[in-house]
Amino acid sequence: MTKYCFFDTETDGPKPNCTLLQLALKVVDEERDYRNVCFNSLVDNGGKEIPEGATGCHGIYQEDIDRMGMDPKLVLQVFIAYAETADYLIAHNPLFDIGIIRTAAEKVGQRYIDAVNSIFERKEIICTMALSKDIVK
Numbered sequence: 001m002t003k004y005c006f007f008d009t010e011t012d013g014p015k016p017n018c019t020l021l022q023l024a025l026k027v028v029d030e031e032r033d034y035r036n037v038c039f040n041s042l043v044d045n046g047g048k049e050i051p052e053g054a055t056g057c058h059g060i061y062q063e064d065i066d067r068m069g070m071d072p073k074l075v076l077q078v079f080i081a082y083a084e085t086a087d088y089l090i091a092h093n094p095l096f097d098i099g100i101i102r103t104a105a106e107k108v109g110q111r112y113i114d115a116v117n118s119i120f121e122r123k124e125i126i127c128t129m130a131l132s133k134d135i136v137k
Helices: 052-058 062-068 072-085 094-108 110-122 128-132
Strands: 003-011 020-029 036-042 088-091 124-127
Touching: 003 072, 003 094, 020 052, 020 072, 020 094, 036 062, 036 072, 072 094, 072 110, 088 094, 094 110, 094 124, 124 128
Parallel strands: 003 088, 088 124
Antiparallel strands: 003 020, 020 036
16 A cells, blocks of 8 residues: 655745754555654754744744754654655655755765655655646636
8 A cells, every 4th residue: 555755844944955943744554544653843953043034934933943953863864764664755845845854964964865865766756836736826
């Protein structure tokens, strides 16, 4: 049966090389009657101040990151582990999210770069933004 990994990122800006502030994912497994796994974490940004415009978009404050942000390596390990199990990766704007995840991996080491690149090269990626462009105009 088929497994889907839905994922989304929040960042400190609008460009794919911005800092990852939050990663959320949900894995849905058809074989297990759609029982699923959810993960949602703020990501430690090393104390880099979040621009006011970014906070206005997603509501994440530096104080939240300072208090609850997880080590980026741990967040990437969770993403890698669950994305590996999926047949499809689904995001609203995967080009952006993939860029953010790759940038986060580059900041923590080659092992993470290799793992996320391998996943994004091997998995089928579905863009819900492209699928909805004829519906939402």
